[in-house]
Amino acid sequence: MVSNPAGRPMTEAQREYLKLLSEQAEEPFDDSLDEDAATRRIEELREVTGKGVHDRDPDEPVERPE
Numbered sequence: 001m002v003s004n005p006a007g008r009p010m011t012e013a014q015r016e017y018l019k020l021l022s023e024q025a026e027e028p029f030d031d032s033l034d035e036d037a038a039t040r041r042i043e044e045l046r047e048v049t050g051k052g053v054h055d056r057d058p059d060e061p062v063e064r065p066e
Contacts, residue, residue: 007034007035007036008034009034009035010033010035010038014035014042015031017042018041018042018045021042021048021051022045024045024049024051025045027045
C-alpha cells in the first residue's frame with residue numbers, strides 16, 4: 001500500500017460517504033481527517049452500521065436469478 005505523503009485531505013467521495021455513515025451511526029462527522037484517517041474511520045463506521053459486513057461464507061456460491 002502506498003503511504004499518503006504530506007497528509008493529503010480526504011477525497012470528495014470519502015467525505016460524502018463518511019458523512020453518510022456518520023449520520024447513520026449517529027456519530028460526529030470530522031471534516032478535518034486526511035485521506036488515510038478517513039479510510040480508517042470509514043472502516044470503523046462500516047462495522048458500526050453493518051455496511052459492507054457479510055454474514056455469508058465467502059466460499060459459498062452466490063445464487064443469481066436467471
